[in-house]
Amino acid sequence: MYSNLRSLMFRLPAETSHDLALDMIGAAGRLHLASRLARPVQSHPVKLLGMTFDNPVGLAAGLDKNAVAVDGLAGLGFGFLEVGTVTPRPQAGNPKPRLFRLPEANAIINRMGFNNLGVEAMMERxxxxxxxxxxxxxxxxxxxxxxxxxxxxxLYCLRKVYSHASYVTVNLSSPNTPGLRTLQYGDTLKLLLADIKACQQELASLYDRYVPIAIKIAPDMTPEELTMVARTLKEQGMDAVIATNTTLDRARVAGLQHADEAGGLSGGPLTDVSTEVIRVLASELQGAMPIIGVGGILTGAHAAEKIAAGASLVQLYSGFIYRGPDLVRECVDAIAALKSGAAEQVGS
Known part of the structure; x- marks a missing residue:
């Protein structure tokens, strides 16, 4: 059914179909019909970051920037949801068109530019x-x-969202906000994280509730840069790292229509890149904090590969656009099979 719906939706401009699909999912949530849009997903609980995830497969940020379809998305089997990116003030984002499909590569290029209605509107919703x-x-x-x-x-956003969030992700890695990625390096990163950590501790005391903070990083780093980032995250007491955001590299889509569009590339071309970033981070972090793997998960096997590389949870975005809700169940089952096999090996 989803393949037929996708065929119709892909006849529309990418951003139009995105908004329409989100409206439909939101309406299904309001009408308590969302669970009918997907086959049931078995529970495979994961305890992490002081909370229990019903399963290890979540929705990545970017799909529901304004938290307009949370209840609908929750009915599609995800073990957790991430909304945003949200900014202090509303902003329109970059000029349209700014979202492009590359179906031959199961990929998407976006240069949305943090278009959102602002943090106050999100909290009300x-x-x-x-x-x-x-x-x-x-x-x-x-x-x-x-x-x-x-x-x-x-810090403004952290204070606003703290009481509503199970965890907060600090997005330092979108390629679509000028200069943002420079915040991922050296003393700039250390000073930023130190201020964020101090604010987190202040809010934890105020609300008598500790909300973990995850840092979302880019895939376009050398192993040496990743090692330095991992060390900084540990030193500054961050709680998790999300690997990865979109890439600027076009080598894997060269020659395809829209490949030269500016923006971040996600989907199939990112599969192996993000998995390798996870592997490098896991080697350096040695369990100091969990890794949430995202990037190019188009099959259950891709999700299991990210878990095997060192991730504790995974998130879907482009794969969900191309495969639909069935991908959630497929990924949950593949991860469960991986863990079951590992447990059997330990017991044998």
Missing amino acids: LARTRYRGPLGINIGKNADTPVIRAVDDY
Whole structure:
């Protein structure tokens, strides 16, 4: 059924079909019909970050930037959801067109630019949702905030979302906000994370509740840069790392229509790249914090590969667009089979 629906939706401009699909899922959630859109997903609980995930497969940030379809998305079998990226003030994002499909590569290029209605609107909307599972809120800076003042935007959003979030993701790795990725390196990263950590501790005391913070990083780093980032995350007491965001590399889509469009590339071309980033991080972190794997998960085998490389949870975005809700169940089953096989080996 989904393949037929996708065929119809893919006849529309990418952003139009994205918005229409989100509206439909949101309506299904409001009408308590969302669970009828997907086959049941078995529960495979994962305890992590002080909470229990019903299964290890989540929705990545970017699909529901404004938290307009949380209840509907929750009915599709995800073990957790992440909304955003949200910024302190509403912003329109980059000029359209800014979203492009590359179906030959099961890929998407976007240069959305953190288009969203602002953090105040998101909090009002989340207050009305029924969903009570793990919810990540992905925060960023406004495009017109100078990079040297970026920390102000992150702290503002952190304070606003803290009471609603199960965890907060700090997005330092979108390629579509000028200068943002420079925040991932050296002393700039250390100072930013130190301020975020201090704010987290202040809010934990205020609310008597500790909300973990994850840092989302780019795939376009050398192993040496990844090692330095991992060390900084450990030193500054971060709780998790999400690997990875979209890539600027076009080598795997060269010659395809839209391949030269500016923006971040996601989907199939990112499969092996993000898995290798996870492997490098896992080697350096040695269990110091969990890794959430995202990027190019188009099959259950891809999800299992990321778990085998060192991830504790995975997230879907482009694969969900191309495969639909069945991919969630397929990934949950593949990860369960991987863990079952590993347990049998240990016991034998």
